[in-house]
Amino acid sequence: MRARASGEPIPGEAENETPAATPGARPRRRPRAFGLRTRLVLAFLLVAAVGCGTTAALTYRAARNAILEQTQDIAVSHFREQVQTVQVGLPVDRTVLQDAVRRIARQGKPRPWRVFAEYGTLRVSSTTSPTSTVITPALRRSALGAPHGSFQRVVSAGKPWLTVALPIVFTPGEQSGGTRPTGLVLYAVMELDVEEVSIRAMVTAARDGVLPALAVALIPALLAARSVLRPVRDLRRAARRMGEGRLDTRIQVKGGDELAELAQTFNESAAELERSVVELRQAEARARRFASDVSHELRTPLAGMLAVTEVLDEDAAGLDPDTAAAVRLISAETGKLAVLVEDLMEISRFDARAAVLHTDEVDVAETIRRTLLSRRWTEPAQIVTDLPDGIRARLDPRRFDVVIANLVGNALRHGRPPVTVRLSTEFRADDASTWLVTEVADRGPGIQPEALPHVFDRFYKADQARTRSAGSGLGLAITLENVRLHGGTVRAMNDPGGGAVFVVEMPVTAGPEEGA
Amino acid sequence: MRRLRGVLAPAVLLLTATGCGIQQTDVVEAGGGATVTVIPPGSERMLLFLVDREGRVLPVARSTSDPLVHWDTGPSSGSGTETAGTTDETEAPGGSGSEAGLEKTRTKAGKALVVLSIGPTDAERDAGLDSRLPGTGRSPLTIVEQGTKGGRAWIRTSMPVRELEGTAVQQVVCTVAYAENPTAPPEVVLGGPDGQLPAARCE
Structure with missing residues (x-):
């Protein structure tokens, strides 16, 4: 309610989502570098990537091992089967061995092998070279050392090979009994090119699978981010409106x-x-209404009292001196009380927002002169005026009269004469309007610096010791409310040359408060 | 960021540990050796043990039906199946009972040992096999005494045994053991003119 009255942004605009509606008011809507959305999406993608990567890696490893193990098992068992069909003499005959090696090589499973044989100094193979470059010394040592079959995968010249070594044993006795190595060792060598192609295909498949998975993960990530961000945005908007x-x-x-x-x-x-x-406002309203009611209730008896004191004043001359003094004191105090009650009622009207401007186009210099004249502040020793003619403004003459009278009266009461009243106009570029500037200065001691911010407060006493004031204590407060009603400001300051200066600034055309 | 690194580090580690393509392996043992049929078959062969270039004691199988072919090529004189016995009689240093010696040389072990002492054939030499017995090829040894006692094969020959190197002893032990019982070769106690060796098994 206050916001609406003071001309702040129209509430309807707060609901408007387009940033253009409130230019420069909020530098938001820009996507932040590491906002909640980015962080959520990144976290989702990271989790998805780690999940996909781990799964792919584990699957890949298991599948690769399965492929290789199958190939190896087939190769080893089939090689053994083939070798066991061989018949040899001891020592092994080169021609017999050559034939056997060639025959075994042809029978190779899953693919033809290259078979190499080693016996003593004899080296025979199914290829053109009698020895293999792929078989490692470690495999050979293992085969010669113990009568166990063994295999080894070797990467030679960038190609993977499977090498199988099989020491040949025989039964020295009649079928049964232990076996004894013959000294003959057969090696089978097989390139793992087919297996490598299969495994590479799995890598490609895993890689091609991860990217779509990440893309799919983006959707729940965005959804989750949205579900979090929307309430947060609502909350922020609501907080701003509050x-x-x-x-x-x-x-x-x-x-x-x-x-x-x-x-x-x-x-x-x-x-x-x-x-x-709401409670606070109600309490405040009650308090104001109470003050207003009290003022109203006091007015009627006061009016009666005033009439009585007037009569008493007239008769005072006829009374004995003590009684006359008492009667005059009562009369003076009653007058002050009446002023106070009037001021209180005026303030109550402001508080209740019942104060209304009745503007009129007037010559400001003339208005001020009339004010001074009506208060009989005309002696040059008392009042110095600088009031250029021809300044016309739209204002409430009664309220302006109150403003000038309060300021001048205040200066005369608390400062020292002569009091200077100066009138001028000022053009302000920022809102392209002309402002009326009225200055009231005195030659007094000025205002205490610590009292400056409070001079417009109600019942504020610049001098705490002086409990009794000549005025009601509401004069400057009423001045301030009146100036505000015109859309203007009033400031109090100290002139460096001595004395207090009050400056009233009001727009030449009465302010936007009109009609409020 | 530190949290992020904590998550990423194991993932990267896992990926690098898994690796791509086919990796090398160490030698992996896979079952026993392959059993083949050696010809001639068990009943028609005599197993002798020779040494290859790498010092391993390996068997060769000679046909029992055709031992003369080899024996004739040997450098020693004499002929017929009794060559070993004859040699034994003529060259026995101690001049012990020739009847008994002859009897003993007729056992499988004795025969095999005598044949072994004559040395490898050309085919065996071609394959890189040789004998480490001393005096091979010049004079076959003679069997002095031979028998079985307590599950062990005892044999005493004309060959000094103290100076024999380990592979030579194994040659003799294996030859004797497999000649005695190819299914379950017994321990062998080898003796010579200079004493006797502790019981040994064919490794």
């Missing part, structure tokens, strides 16, 4: 998660706040 004074703002509560709880709490707090504010 800050703008719209205490009836509430958030729509959706779902039952933590954010919904937060919104619920926000709503409860807002309701509580609204209730407190």
Whole structure:
């Protein structure tokens, strides 16, 4: 309500989502570098990437090992089967061995082998070279050392090979009994090119699978970010509206998660706040109404008292001196009380926003002169005026009269004459309007610096020791309210040359308060 | 950021540990050796043990039906199946009972040992096999005494045994053991003119 009255942004604009509606007011809407959305999406993608990567890696490893193990098992068992069909003499005959090696090589499974044989100094193979470059000394040592079959995968010249070594044993006895190595060792060598192609295909498949998975993960990431961000955005908007004074703002509560709880709490707090504010306002209104009522109630008896004191004043001359003094004191105090009550009622009207401007186009210099004249402040020793003619303004003559009278009266009471009243106009570029500047200065001691911020407060005493003031104590407060009503300002300051200066600035055309 | 690194580090580690393509391996043992049929078959062969270039004691199988072919090529004189016995009689240093010696040389072990002492054939030499017995090729040894006692094969020959190197002892032990019982070769106690060696098994 206050916001609306003081001309701040129209509340309807707060709901408008386009940033152009409130230019420069909020530098938001820009995507932040590491905002909640980015962080959530990145976290989702990271989790998805780690998940996909781990799964792919483990699957890949298991599948690769399965492929290789199968190939190895087939190769080893089939090689053994083939070798066991061989018949040899001892020592092994080169020609017999050559034939056997060639035959075994052809029978190779899953693919033809290259078979190498070693016996003593004899080296025979199914290829053109009698020895292999792929078979490692470690495999050979293992085969010669113990009568166990063994295999080894070797990467030679960038190609993977499977090498199998099989020491040949025989039964020295009649079928049964232990075996004894013959000294003959057969090696089978097979390139693992087919297996490598299969494994590479798995790597490609895993890689091609991860990218779509990440893309798919982006969707829940964005959804989750949205579900978090929307309540947060609502909350921020509501909080801003509350800050703008719209205490009836509430958030729509959706779902039952933590954010919904937060919104619920926000709503409860807002309701509580609204209730407190309403209570406060009601209390304040009651207090003001009380002051206003008291003033009103006092007015009627005061009017009677004033009439009586006037009569008594006239008769005072006929009374004995003590009684006359008492009667005059009562009369003076009653007059002050009447002024105080009038001022109180005026202030109450301002507080109740019942004060209304009745503007009229007037010659300001003439208005001020009339004010001074009516108060009989005309002696040059008392009042010095600098009032250029021809300054016309639209203002409430009665209220302006009160302003000038209060300021001049104040200067005469608390400062020292001569009091200077100076009138001028000022053109302000920022809102392209002309302002009326009225200055009231005295030659007194000026205002205490610590009292400066409070001179317009109600019942403020610059000198605490002086409990009794000549005025009601409301004069400057009423001045301030009147100037404000015109859309202007009043300032108090000390002239460096000595004395207090009050400056009233009002727009030449009465302010936007008109008609409020 | 530290949290992020904590998550990423194991993932990267896992990926690098898994690796791509086919990796090398160490030698992996896979079952026993391959059993083949050696010809001639068990009943028609005599197993002798020779040494290859790498010092391993390896068997060779000679046909029992055709021992003369080899024996004739040997440098020693004499002929027929009794060559070993004859040699034994003529060259026995101690002049012990020739009847008994002859009897003993007729056992499988004795024969095999005598044949072994004559040395490898050309085919065996071609394959890189050789004998480490001293005096090979010049004079076959003679069997002085031979028998079985307590599950062990005892044999005493004309060959000094103290100076024999380990592979040579193994040659003799294996030859004797497999000649005695190819299914379950017994321990062998080898003796010579200079004493006797502790019981040994064919490794």
